[in-house]
Amino acid sequence: xxxxxxxxxxxxxxxxxxxxxxxxxxxxxxxxxxxxxxxxxxxxxxxxxxxxxxxxxxxxxxxxxxxxxxxxxxxxxxxxxxxxxxxxxxxxxxxxxxxxxxxxxxxxxxxxxxxxxxxxxxxxxxxxxxxxxxxxxxxxxxxxxxxxxxxxxxxxxxxxxxxxxxxxxxxxxxxxxxxxxxxxxxxxxxxxxxxxxxxxxxxxxxxxxxxxxxxxxxxxxxxxxxxxxxxxxxxxxxxxxxxxxxxxxxxxxxxxxxxxxxxxxxxxxxxxxxxxxxxxxxxxxxxxxxxxxxxxxxxxxxxxxxxxxxxxxxxxxxxxxxxxxxxxxxxxxxxxxxxxxxxxxxxxxxxxxxxxxxxxxxxxxxxxxxxxxxxxxxxxxxxxxxxxxxxxxxxxxxxxxxxxxxxxxxxxxxxxxxxxxxxxxxxxxxxxxxxxxxxxxxxxxxxxxxxxxxxxxxxxxxxxxxxxxxxxxxxxxxxxxxxxxxxxxxxxxxxxxxxxxxxxxxxxxxxxxxxxxxxxxxxxxxxxxxxxxxxxxxxxxxxxxxxxxxxxxxxxxxxxxxxxxxxxxxxxxxxxxxxxxxxxxxxxxxxxxxxxxxxxxxxxxxxxxxxxxxxxxxxxxxxxxxxxxxxxxxxxxxxxxxxxxxxxxxxxxxxxxxxxxxxxxxxxxxxxxxxxxxxxxxxxxxxxxxxxxxxxxxxxxxxxxxxxxxxxxxxxxxxxxxxxxxxxxxxxxxxxxxxxxxxxxxxxxxxxxxxxxxxxxxxxxxxxxxxxxxxxxxxxxxxxxxxxxxxxxxxxxxxxxxxxxxx
Amino acid sequence: xxxxxxxxxxxxxxxxxxxxxxxxxxxxxxxxxxxxxxxxxxxxxxxxxxxxxxxxxxxxxxxxxxxxxxxxxxxxxxxxxxxxxxxxxxxxxxxxxxxxxxxxxx
Numbered sequence: 001x002x003x004x005x006x007x008x009x010x011x012x013x014x015x016x017x018x019x020x021x022x023x024x025x026x027x028x029x030x031x032x033x034x035x036x037x038x039x040x041x042x043x044x045x046x047x048x049x050x051x052x053x054x055x056x057x058x059x060x061x062x063x064x065x066x067x068x069x070x071x072x073x074x075x076x077x078x079x080x081x082x083x084x085x086x087x088x089x090x091x092x093x094x095x096x097x098x099x100x101x102x103x104x105x106x107x108x109x110x111x112x113x114x115x116x117x118x119x120x121x122x123x124x125x126x127x128x129x130x131x132x133x134x135x136x137x138x139x140x141x142x143x144x145x146x147x148x149x150x151x152x153x154x155x156x157x158x159x160x161x162x163x164x165x166x167x168x169x170x171x172x173x174x175x176x177x178x179x180x181x182x183x184x185x186x187x188x189x190x191x192x193x194x195x196x197x198x199x200x201x202x203x204x205x206x207x208x209x210x211x212x213x214x215x216x217x218x219x220x221x222x223x224x225x226x227x228x229x230x231x232x233x234x235x236x237x238x239x240x241x242x243x244x245x246x247x248x249x250x251x252x253x254x255x256x257x258x259x260x261x262x263x264x265x266x267x268x269x270x271x272x273x274x275x276x277x278x279x280x281x282x283x284x285x286x287x288x289x290x291x292x293x294x295x296x297x298x299x300x301x302x303x304x305x306x307x308x309x310x311x312x313x314x315x316x317x318x319x320x321x322x323x324x325x326x327x328x329x330x331x332x333x334x335x336x337x338x339x340x341x342x343x344x345x346x347x348x349x350x351x352x353x354x355x356x357x358x359x360x361x362x363x364x365x366x367x368x369x370x371x372x373x374x375x376x377x378x379x380x381x382x383x384x385x386x387x388x389x390x391x392x393x394x395x396x397x398x399x400x401x402x403x404x405x406x407x408x409x410x411x412x413x414x415x416x417x418x419x420x421x422x423x424x425x426x427x428x429x430x431x432x433x434x435x436x437x438x439x440x441x442x443x444x445x446x447x448x449x450x451x452x453x454x455x456x457x458x459x460x461x462x463x464x465x466x467x468x469x470x471x472x473x474x475x476x477x478x479x480x481x482x483x484x485x486x487x488x489x490x491x492x493x494x495x496x497x498x499x500x501x502x503x504x505x506x507x508x509x510x511x512x513x514x515x516x517x518x519x520x521x522x523x524x525x526x527x528x529x530x531x532x533x534x535x536x537x538x539x540x541x542x543x544x545x546x547x548x549x550x551x552x553x554x555x556x557x558x559x560x561x562x563x564x565x566x567x568x569x570x571x572x573x574x575x576x577x578x579x580x581x582x583x584x585x586x587x588x589x590x591x592x593x594x595x596x597x598x599x600x601x602x603x604x605x606x607x608x609x610x611x612x613x614x615x616x617x618x619x620x621x622x623x624x625x626x627x628x629x630x631x632x633x634x635x636x637x638x639x640x641x642x643x644x645x646x647x648x649x650x651x652x653x654x655x656x657x658x659x660x661x662x663x664x665x666x667x668x669x670x671x672x673x674x675x676x677x678x679x680x681x682x683x684x685x686x687x688x689x690x691x692x693x694x695x696x697x698x699x700x701x702x703x704x705x706x707x708x709x710x711x712x713x714x715x716x717x718x719x720x721x722x723x724x725x726x727x728x729x730x731x732x733x734x735x736x737x738x739x740x741x742x743x744x745x746x747x748x749x750x751x752x753x754x755x756x757x758x759x760x761x762x763x764x765x766x767x768x769x770x771x772x773x774x775x776x777x778x779x780x781x782x783x784x785x786x787x788x789x790x791x792x793x794x795x796x797x798x799x800x801x802x803x804x805x806x807x
Numbered sequence: 808x809x810x811x812x813x814x815x816x817x818x819x820x821x822x823x824x825x826x827x828x829x830x831x832x833x834x835x836x837x838x839x840x841x842x843x844x845x846x847x848x849x850x851x852x853x854x855x856x857x858x859x860x861x862x863x864x865x866x867x868x869x870x871x872x873x874x875x876x877x878x879x880x881x882x883x884x885x886x887x888x889x890x891x892x893x894x895x896x897x898x899x900x901x902x903x904x905x906x907x908x909x910x911x912x913x
Contacts, residue, residue, distance in 0.1 A: 523874035
């Protein structure tokens with residue numbers, strides 16, 4: 001074997017280029033590969049930048065090929081290096097650092113740049129695009145320093161950028177030239193629903209505005225529009241579009257229109273030079289989405305490896321918006337015209353919208369808003385040019401009630417092997433089928449670990465499941481849909497419904513009857529099921545200590561060294577000199593390491609030995625403050641009308657009353673309340689699950705605030721005149737959350753999932769319902785007892801849990 | 808490891824609540840002892856193999872697996888092996904029943 005390997009140079013270290021290289025390696029292509037990237041990073045998932053911005057993912061989470069991957073595959077990688085020219089005569093590429101690298105074949109995958117509007121002032125400080133990690137970093141930094149942001153462009157990228165900046169705490173206005181958002185993917189109906197939803201989430205809009213100048217000194221300070229109006233902004237994101245990055249091709253004498261012109265085998269006008277991705281123009285189309293890039297990469301990889309391949313004939317594009325809690329999808333044609341048959345359904349209560357367009361009975365496009373479960377399916381139908389049948393109609397327009405009817409598998413059967421199933425990671429149907437047949441995989445998780453399909457946005461999961469079903473036939477038990485954990489495919493709502501329908505009494509019974517994979521569950525589902533059972537049967541359910549997390553089982557928070565913390569109740573943050581003295585004495589006697597004032601206005605004794613816990617409780621003789629539990633923690637208060645000259649309401653009294661009333665009850669997650677005596681809001685209602693603000697004549701209630709990992713300002717829920725009504729509304733909100741919340745879901749997430757208006761409708765517009773909810777929580781509250789007292793009176797459990805046997 | 812093994816009685820079966828770990832100090836070793844729902848009893852060193860350490864006794868028990876209380880690692884009580892994707896091993900000690908007295912050999 002003395003064959004000399006051909007030299008392949010890839011210019012552009014992004015998803016399109018590296019995706020192609022991965023395919024070449026899979027096909028056993030024998031090339032010496034050199035990669036040039038202008039960014040200082042290995043290949044990362046550009047479409048996930050929106051998640052990095054909104055904080056749900058880190059840079060490390062979105063790396064697709066780490067440094068080791070290049071090394072393991074003997075690929076030479078030059079980061080931070082630009083290729084400036086391809087010299088056809090000497091068959092070398094030239095870099096900005098003066099390197100000369102010989103080639104046999106070159107792939108240009110230089111992607112695109114943000115299109116920066118050519119208006120005066122667009123070069124000012126504080127104006128960025130949204131394309132790469134450095135743009136992302138600029139936004140994160142700007143959010144720390146500045147407050148007013150403008151995003152120019154109401155397309156996919158602009159909206160994702162805007163929501164990210166809102167999450168970072170900026171005041172954000174989206175400026176859009178057209179009257180409809182995402183007008184290139186959505187019709188007017190979906191656009192207006194999307195705008196309403198984003199406004200609810202705090203994004204402002206300035207529609208039909210053409211930006212003619214960016215004003216300011218060195219740094220941008222505002223935008224001027226063609227109609228003479230202005231908008232103040234000290235940070236501007238340009239998201240009006242992308243421009244194929246064709247500089248290298250142009251400077252090397254390769255034909256360029258809008259993008260680098262390629263034929264059906266991705267070949268440019270220059271011999272041995274290929275181009276794919278956002279920089280390429282195929283049959284007059286430049287694509288700005290990820291799926292077409294993989295389809296191109298697949299054809300090119302086969303072509304370069306000498307395998308048989310169909311030519312690339314263009315892609316049908318579909319779009320999904322990546323903003324948490326906003327589901328939008330569109331594929332193919334989306335604007336009605338007289339020649340279309342339109343199937344549509346709009347539900348303003350559930351805020352969902354579905355439209356399917358037919359031409360001569362062929363499905364040519366679809367738009368979904370609010371409920372995108374059928375997106376993968378519709379994308380496929382559009383792509384195949386499927387003819388609408390009664391069966392398909394039922395499937396895609398069905399009410400989607402539980403059971404879901406028999407899922408079809410015919411369509412995946414008809415799918416070509418080459419078809420990309422997972423657009424984010426370029427995984428084909430064949431790769432998934434091979435994974436199943438060669439490794440005997442049977443679950444989506446196994447497929448994910450092996451091929452990467454479903455790893456990123458998860459949109460292709462339904463299709464992956466169908467392929468599993470198709471390959472495994474009857475041995476594929478049930479669609480492995482996302483259950484509450486790996487032990488089950490059932491959702492929270494399905495489990496709760498089954499518990500009611502079948503009268504299930506214990507976690508063991510639930511898991512046994514509902515066919516859990518792991519007989520006794522895991523650390524995720526056991527505590528959850530234990531909570532649901534207790535919530536549903538407050539008087540008859542026997543709480544299972546063995547299904548509680550350590551903190552709730554022990555009645556104290558475990559620390560990393562195995563010691564515990566003790567937080568006694570201090571109702572409304574008020575204590576007495578006698579109680580303080582007792583806390584001091586006990587802390588000294590039991591050698592407490594630190595006495596800390598908590599965020600919730602009480603004291604935390606840190607570093608208590610496990611075997612000392614019962615003695616500490618006994619000598620304190622105070623109720624547990626539940627600082628360890630998914631339960632009401634503390635009610636934070638301000639001084640209020642008892643003493644404060646501004647106070648309009650007795651916040652101290654109301655806070656203590658609320659804390660005494662609702663303490664000890666289990667919730668889906670921890671629960672925090674604040675009560676304020678006046679609108680100055682000194683006890684910070686805006687970041688509490690329920691925030692109560694007094695005013696001269698009543699109270700205002702806020703819900704869904706959170707100051708934790710994903711801060712969220714609480715929404716104003718209602719205004720109330722009397723204390724009795726206040727308690728009734730609090731009761732109803734808490735019980736509605738207890739009955740509908742997912743275990744571990746804070747109210748901040750719950751309010752976003754349910755929708756504020758729906759919660760208001762259930763509680764405020766329906767007096768009977770409100771009173772029933774309040775009665776149910778009152779009944780549940782009659783069942784609770786202090787856990788520390790209970791433990792002190794139960795010597796055998798106490799010994800088993802807290803005492804060490806020495807032999 | 809040619810140390811002589813020593814056997815310690817550590818209590819009666821009823822002292823170990825089902826699926827709830829208990830700390831036992833035998834000689835100079837701190838153990839976490841578990842009784843699983845099938846009645847089997849396992850003794851492991853009461854220290855997580857996680858780099859940050861910490862106890863095991865307060866974890867959630869499912870079948871013959873333990874979910875450690877601090878880092879949620881899944882550990883096989885029979886072998887002490889940490890399950891993928893995490894890695895590590897916990898020292899395990901043989902347990903026997905004499906009548907209803909539980910003994911552990913170190």
